[in-house]
Amino acid sequence: xxxxxxxxxxxxxxxxxxxxxxxxxxxxxxxxxxxxxxxxxxxxxxxxxxxxxxxxxxxxxxxxxxxxxxxxxxxxxxxxxxxxxxxxxxxxxxxxxxxxxxxxxxxxxxxxxxxxxxxxxxxxxxxxxxxxxxxxxxxxxxxxxxxxxxxxxxxxxxxxxxxxxxxxxxxxxxxxxxxxxxxxxxxxxxxxxxxxxxxxxxxxxxxxxxxxxxxxxxxxxxxxxxxxxxxxxxxxxxxxxxxxxxxxxxxxxxxxxxxxxxxxxxxxxxxxxxxxxxxxxxxxxxxxxxxxxxxxxxxxxxxxxxxxxxxxxxxxxxxxxxxxxxxxxxxxxxxxxxxxxxxxxxxxxxxxxxx
Amino acid sequence: xxxxxxxxxxxxxxxxxxxxxxxxxxxxxxxxxxxxxxxxxxxxxxxxxxxxxxxxxxxxxxxxxxxxxxxxxxxxxxxxxxxxxxxxxxxxxxxxxxxxxxxxxxxxxxxxxxxxxxxxxxxxxxxxxxxxxxxxxxxxxxxxxxxxxxxxxxxxxxxxxxxxxxxxxxxxxxxxxxxxxxxxxxxxxxxxxxxxxxxxxxxxxxxxxxxxxxxxxxxxxxxxxxxxxxxxxxxxxxxxxxxxxxxxxxxxxxxxxxxxxxxxxxxxxxxxxxxxxxxxxxxxxxxxxxxxxxxxxxxxxxxxxxxxxxxxxxxxxxxxxxxxxxxxxxxxxxxxxxxxxxxxxxxxxxxxxxxxxxxxxxxx
Amino acid sequence: xxxxxxxxxxxxxxxxxxxxxxxxxxxxxxxxxxxxxxxxxxxxxxxxxxxxxxxxxxxxxxxxxxxxxxxxxxxxxxxxxxxxxx
Numbered sequence: 001x002x003x004x005x006x007x008x009x010x011x012x013x014x015x016x017x018x019x020x021x022x023x024x025x026x027x028x029x030x031x032x033x034x035x036x037x038x039x040x041x042x043x044x045x046x047x048x049x050x051x052x053x054x055x056x057x058x059x060x061x062x063x064x065x066x067x068x069x070x071x072x073x074x075x076x077x078x079x080x081x082x083x084x085x086x087x088x089x090x091x092x093x094x095x096x097x098x099x100x101x102x103x104x105x106x107x108x109x110x111x112x113x114x115x116x117x118x119x120x121x122x123x124x125x126x127x128x129x130x131x132x133x134x135x136x137x138x139x140x141x142x143x144x145x146x147x148x149x150x151x152x153x154x155x156x157x158x159x160x161x162x163x164x165x166x167x168x169x170x171x172x173x174x175x176x177x178x179x180x181x182x183x184x185x186x187x188x189x190x191x192x193x194x195x196x197x198x199x200x201x202x203x204x205x206x207x208x209x210x211x212x213x214x215x216x217x218x219x220x221x222x223x224x225x226x227x228x229x230x231x232x233x234x235x236x237x238x239x240x241x242x243x244x245x246x247x248x249x250x251x252x253x254x255x256x257x258x259x260x261x262x263x264x265x266x267x268x269x270x271x272x273x274x275x276x277x278x279x280x281x282x283x284x285x286x287x288x289x290x291x292x293x294x295x296x297x298x299x300x301x302x303x304x305x306x307x308x309x310x311x312x313x314x315x316x317x318x319x320x321x322x323x324x325x326x327x328x329x330x331x332x333x334x335x336x337x338x339x340x341x342x343x344x345x346x347x348x349x350x351x352x353x354x355x
Numbered sequence: 356x357x358x359x360x361x362x363x364x365x366x367x368x369x370x371x372x373x374x375x376x377x378x379x380x381x382x383x384x385x386x387x388x389x390x391x392x393x394x395x396x397x398x399x400x401x402x403x404x405x406x407x408x409x410x411x412x413x414x415x416x417x418x419x420x421x422x423x424x425x426x427x428x429x430x431x432x433x434x435x436x437x438x439x440x441x442x443x444x445x446x447x448x449x450x451x452x453x454x455x456x457x458x459x460x461x462x463x464x465x466x467x468x469x470x471x472x473x474x475x476x477x478x479x480x481x482x483x484x485x486x487x488x489x490x491x492x493x494x495x496x497x498x499x500x501x502x503x504x505x506x507x508x509x510x511x512x513x514x515x516x517x518x519x520x521x522x523x524x525x526x527x528x529x530x531x532x533x534x535x536x537x538x539x540x541x542x543x544x545x546x547x548x549x550x551x552x553x554x555x556x557x558x559x560x561x562x563x564x565x566x567x568x569x570x571x572x573x574x575x576x577x578x579x580x581x582x583x584x585x586x587x588x589x590x591x592x593x594x595x596x597x598x599x600x601x602x603x604x605x606x607x608x609x610x611x612x613x614x615x616x617x618x619x620x621x622x623x624x625x626x627x628x629x630x631x632x633x634x635x636x637x638x639x640x641x642x643x644x645x646x647x648x649x650x651x652x653x654x655x656x657x658x659x660x661x662x663x664x665x666x667x668x669x670x671x672x673x674x675x676x677x678x679x680x681x682x683x684x685x686x687x688x689x690x691x692x693x694x695x696x697x698x699x700x701x702x703x704x705x706x707x708x709x710x711x712x713x714x715x716x717x718x719x
Numbered sequence: 720x721x722x723x724x725x726x727x728x729x730x731x732x733x734x735x736x737x738x739x740x741x742x743x744x745x746x747x748x749x750x751x752x753x754x755x756x757x758x759x760x761x762x763x764x765x766x767x768x769x770x771x772x773x774x775x776x777x778x779x780x781x782x783x784x785x786x787x788x789x790x791x792x793x794x795x796x797x798x799x800x801x802x803x804x805x
Binding site (some may be wrong): 361367 | 721722723724725727735736737744745750752754755756757764766768769770771773774776777778780781783784785788789791
């Protein structure tokens, strides 16, 4: 760069962030672009098959023509282990129950693999397991197989859990990320950002205090209630890591449609909004663990919405947007001021900003 | 939220937009010089609401992006050293140095920690007496008082394991550099409201006078930005070029005296290199000799730094290219439509990129 | 460079020799340094940037501005004050 160049200043000079192709960085786990790139570059080439390629939260497999199964796996490494509104155990059960339910399946069985750090107090493990039991009971699933490994002190943040879930997809149900159609409406089951902010707060690094609780919840009963009143539910997805923005971008890509959100309709708790203001976060990228997005045929949307509002975890459901045929693969948002902006995928970790 | 929501009110926004439309008669180029304002314009699509006569240009107002490559490389070198806890504001972690960033350093074993406030870095130093804690003190005049206070505190607490890597930049010299350039097109400035909360706006009067350019102190919410614009357009149309305070609820002419006193005590002016622009004389602050012992640059020997910009980005041509993305050689390949810029405006991840590609082209 | 958020001071105390306070941003609170607003009192609103109060917010100025802005488009009255230098 020519240091003697006169200041013909043309605009912001932001250097492009690195793509991190040599090492894993934390951003690879955030559910955004880096995570996506990792899957595309490393995992898919080796594990390629139609179920995996579909890219939904759970895999749809047919061991025989009359049996359609949904299978999903999730590892849970959240720290701290306990936070307001939840813990790693509840998260481990609900996360996988929900992934299976997002394919329109009834979750039936879970496995649970534990990686325990040497020195972990047994009391902690008991609490976590009790929480898993409570969540599994609420969801109506059984934990039928498991495994336990112990690693040396320092090799795990006290406790990691992997859960795999299996569910049966009901006959006639065709739900998946590629099924959104122009004209459909987008429904969100409740306020965004609760989980992301509650965990951030529990980490204590940024020093703020609020009463925000994580929203971890099993959503399979909510999904059942929706499927009972409508066969026009085309897509279901829970906006976990990467938030609503990343999830909707995935769907827009899978279905090759455009999604237009209405900023004014987005439900968000005032305290969550306040934390976002303080740190410079966009709530659309915060993780949710007890919410779902449903993309529903327009004629049935109101009926589905009402059915959702009668359930425990869907009381605050809102219609937040609609599906268009363009711009394909893109998510836009109509702001409260009437202008339109792009809602992009999260690149890596979300960081507090000063700018 | 009080003092926030009122300034996002759609009806006030539309009143202002209408008034701007009625006031503007000729084409004008207005620059806002604060990353926070650019962010708000992007996030709310304010530029979409404006009449075509007004061209908004975004100034070098993000300290994260203008921190020189050399200094980022120094930061990376220091952060890589054993026994160092490197603390930084969050958005600096993603900024690329020559081939690495602070994420890579962390991935390789460096102790890199995000802090919300420099006082948090002081606490980390107090709790880790066996380690050297370095704080990356970047920012404009808005952030300098906070960074300065950490220096004062370190001294007061007798901390031997705290030091700062300083890269402060000042707005007035940047404005001189931009306005003084033969290619300058900027005809009015929206001055950064929070910089002025600290420094006041008395420094801008000579600039407005010298270059015959209206300078309006402007806030950060949609109503504030549009108000600042309206005031500048009014001046432009009337042929006036004065400083004006469009953010009076926070900014006064003299600014914040206690903050300025601490700044004078801790910092002195120096030349600074701005990434993507070059050296702007007297545009930075560095530690005064009395505090030089807290300077991380001298405390840590980082060897010869040979900064290497990616050849694809950050060059004069590419700067021009970013305005017309299809001419940028990286567009569509390494530099995807989603992230032609990237490091800054980070939390809205794409809003800024969108502006340059879709905001103008597709959504008007 | 300017992510400053308005908050209300709900508590004031000294810590480490510095004037500190607890600030409420509307459902979330955080500690902030009040050294640069020595005139601050509990109940005042301030702009917080990286854990420091930059200035107190003048309610009077705020109301005046909002009032004038509401009238814009009808009376063409301009909010804002001209600088003291020319």
